[in-house]
Amino acid sequence: MLVMLVLSVLALAIANPSFRNPANLLNIIQQASMVGVIACGMQLMIISGGFDLSVGATAAASGCLAAYVSLQMGIAPGMVAGLAVGLGVGVINGSLIAKVGMNPFVATFGSQAVVTGVLYALTNARPIAPLPREWRELGFFNIGGLTFSSMVFIVVVVGLHLVLRYTRFGQHIYAVGSNKVGTSRAGVKVDRVIIATYAIGGLTAGIAGVMLTSITGVGSPQAGTTWALLSIAAVVIGGTPLTGGVGGISSAVVGIFALTVLNNAMTLYSISAFWQPAFMGLGVLFAVGYEASRQKRKA
Amino acid sequence: MHQVSVASLDHSKTVTTPILEAIGLSKHYGGIHALSDADLHINPGEVVGIMGDNGAGKSTLVKILSGAQPATAGQIRISGAPQTFKTPTDARSAGIETVYQDLSLAEHLDVLSNLFLGREEVLFKFGGLSILNRRKMAIRAKELLGEIGVNVPGVNDVVGGLSGGQRQGVAIARAAGWGSQLIIMDEPTAALGLQETQHVHDIILGLKARGVAVLLVSHNMQQVLQLTDRVYVFRRGKIVCNLETANSSADEIISYITGAKG
């Protein structure tokens, strides 16, 4: 998949001068950043043998709470509150799965519905605005065109990569995804590993929510509805099967850039916004189908 | 022979305290009495066999002794002291290691990671995170596999790509590497060919020579007669006999298994 991504980026760069414009490339990183952060969290949950359908709703709730709290107390407490929501929902998801024994689909689909429901009820589904000026300042802050959210994305990618590769916790995420019963027999506290993994997943959703508020300057209750599926698609496109035990952050990164480049190309070639989801879907089916047939040939 | 000197040392202590003693162990799954009122003991350095038909309760006993599941009733004593095993870690810290019937390996992980799963070597701690010392683990893993005599292509190879015998070897090495006093093996040769089976036999005899006790669950009569000092036979969740292997025979054991005797 990485090969195809590189080839299509090269093809676009040769064919289209506005694509290879550095500003557009930085723009792609920026566009990839929010769902990219979530995809990194999703990567961990998928390696552990699960996934999380509530990340979009959680991101929206985090962004809105961050916005609301910032109106009362300022932007920093707002951000902390937003991240705390993400972490909290993640811990609840992890506990439902590890302690109660629900399967990840039911647990996170349920929590997604509850979070969205509460959020709509509290906000009447209306945006929270106007917000303190600092939000937009943060959103526009950049170093040489690399925006704040792009930097956050890079930090999350590097951080979670290191966790997976070099820490005992990372090792245990793989082991749980590979053989839960066996790992527990080996003395690993499997419940804790699962809860911590979903907590990180929720936290990445919280981070994405706060990023969204900084980029748009409003708290948007209706944001993020496609993010859960997009981030799962990114991980799978990047070559990680949903069966658990394998994969790396590189999958999430490759996948999210593949999706973003496709999106970017469609915009550059002015494909109608109404048609874009269909092409996006075709792209996902093609990429996932390609990976699936490759796995099948290997087996 | 080294075994003899170890054994005579034990006898010189007049009464040997068993390494493990189970008293009145029972396990009920709802209405099923998988194990009823089982008494058994294992002395230091002894190889004890457990035989019995499918569903007789052998694996159930193994899971209780290894802390993988709680007993409904009964007591376990380790070197004379009563113990309750809530988790496999409890059993391990009491010196009991287990090779499960399904091996319980993480197939997607490499040999090294499986050997050290749950007790990884840590380089240093960073915040709440423990950074793995893979180099130290790799060195120890190679030593360990060498000591036990397990041949795998490399410690960084994924377990899912190994042969049945190699996986069995990894599972045994994982149990044998920690200076434990008792290793429980649940049908360790069930899936193996002749050569691999012979290899596991050598491993078991090697452990015995080092003074490690082995509890060997097996359907293989030849193996039990050849390796064990004593045999318990299970039938429908009950222990029906405790035989000295040297003073018994295949026919006698079979008659207990089938219920013609006992």
Ligand SMILES: Nc1ncnc2c1ncn2[C@@H]1O[C@H](COP(=O)(O)OP(=O)(O)OP(=O)(O)O)[C@@H](O)[C@H]1O
């Ligand atoms: N988790 C469980 N829930 C319900 N019943 C169980 C469970 N585990 C085992 N049993 C039952 O307990 C009885 C003993 O099973 P066990 O696995 O101990 O047999 P075994 O002697 O190891 O057999 P085998 O030689 O086939 O491995 C069987 O009737 C089995 O169906």
Ligand SMILES: [Mg+2]
């Ligand atoms: Mg069994």
